Amino acid sequence: MGKKVTLKEQAAFFTSLADMLQAGFSLKKSLLNVKLLDPKLQNKVEKIITQLSLGATFSQTVEPWVSKQTYFQIKMAEQHGNLEQAIKELGKFLFRLNEQLQKLKGLLLYPLMLLVLLAGLCTSIKIWLVPKLTAFSNVVDPGQSVPFFKDPVHLVKGAITICLLAVIMYLSKVIHWWVKQKSLTRHVWYAQLPILGQLYRLYCAYIITFDLSLLFQCGLDIQQICLYLRDFKKNSIYYQLGYELDAALNQGSEVEDFILRYSFIPHELLFFLNNGDTKEEMSKELAIFSQNSYRNLLRGSERLLTWVQPLLFLVIAAIIIGTYLAILLPLYSSIGGIY
Incomplete structure (x- = not known):
């Protein structure tokens, strides 16, 4: 198989192969049947059959396109005569894993669409509304300068900047530590x-x-x-x-x-x-x-x-509140300047 094989294709391959092996077919015959039943896997299965005919083991033929854990599990079962059982378990596990990932994508779709719309709204506010509010504030009281620590907008921006820098530093430290560690x-x-x-x-x-x-x-x-x-x-x-x-x-x-x-x-x-x-x-x-x-x-x-959608909706709510604050706080300061 090629190096880029989706999880869905892996699940379909191992599930079909397990069914054929359980029906009593040999490994080679099972692969031929899988090739006939699933045209999407035809080219990939042909490569496996070719490598098997050249003396490679089944685990060696699938190593380039599966995870290390999957490869080791197949190799272990192959060496001890339990290949059919291992393929059955892999097919079941990968099939359910693919189902879970598809469900997660479905749950993320609507919140991510909202996040994209919010990003567009925030960008529009930054480009068109904020300059007008700034100009309005300067017209109201052109000689007044608000100290940084008393300006709510600057305080919010400063807090967000500090949080982002802290997160970036922490992630950099974690990645540096993670790369140096052993698998255990x-x-x-x-x-x-x-x-x-x-x-x-x-x-x-x-x-x-x-x-x-x-x-x-x-x-x-x-x-x-x-x-x-x-x-x-x-x-x-x-x-x-x-x-x-x-x-x-x-x-x-x-x-x-x-x-x-x-x-x-x-x-x-x-x-x-x-x-x-x-x-x-x-x-x-x-x-x-x-x-x-x-x-x-x-x-x-x-x-x-x-819990995925509720947590994402909380994030969206926080962004909406932050957006309203970014609009209302400058207005409040300007109105206070009028009075």
């Missing part, structure tokens, strides 16, 4: 964000427990999982988790201490690891927990979406 530190930071952090923790709980379910199903233990994760790229979260966990175990630490160290790792894993179940039983339990985390993630995102 970034994930911890994501998980601690207000509001969005809870959703990110649910997403991590869904992904981590799903991947662990696949690995336990293949009979791997914790030490073997560490070694397996070390095979990924060094800048990936999988490699860094495997490296840190292996180092902690070699120093005599417990897995429980490692889990509690990182906020994005679901602490419910402690229950599954200390329950005394077999690897097969843990695999099934983690799969159930992963699905439950996925459902909680959907519910949380739905609740968050309900």
Whole structure:
């Protein structure tokens, strides 16, 4: 596939491919059927089939156009014989993610239109109305000069300028810090964000427990999982988790201490690891927990979406009030000068 593939196309591809694999077709036959059923994906699927015939793995063929997380999940499942299940989960997740993004776009459309109209109104006021108000004020009392700290218009402009400078400085500092951090530190930071952090923790709980379910199903233990994760790229979260966990175990630490160290790792894993179940039983339990985390993630995102429009309308209301103040305060000062 090309490097620019939309989320909608990815969701359609993985969903259709999962349906074909579940129907009992081989990977190559499933890809051929997907190509026939969805003409939009025809050229992309042909490239995958060509690369597969040249000896590439499925994960290698899709790596250029999917996220790192998606690629690692496919690679992990491919190496341990769970490709069909992983593709099914990816198709379901990407399909719902695309639905959520489309819903968010629909919620943003009306407020953004209002913001555009307000921007036009504010620009018109700045270009045509403010100069006339200034001229009127000068006519009323040409010799009077208002100190900066007593002029409400200047005070509002100064406050807005200071706030913008503070926000820009803070964002610059955050970006500088973020670029220098490892993947583990970034994930911890994501998980601690207000509001969005809870959703990110649910997403991590869904992904981590799903991947662990696949690995336990293949009979791997914790030490073997560490070694397996070390095979990924060094800048990936999988490699860094495997490296840190292996180092902690070699120093005599417990897995429980490692889990509690990182906020994005679901602490419910402690229950599954200390329950005394077999690897097969843990695999099934983690799969159930992963699905439950996925459902909680959907519910949380739905609740968050309900707050998008009210918050934007509050911003619009603040802009309207600020616009009225920008008009009325100079008029008030001028009228006060007349009396």
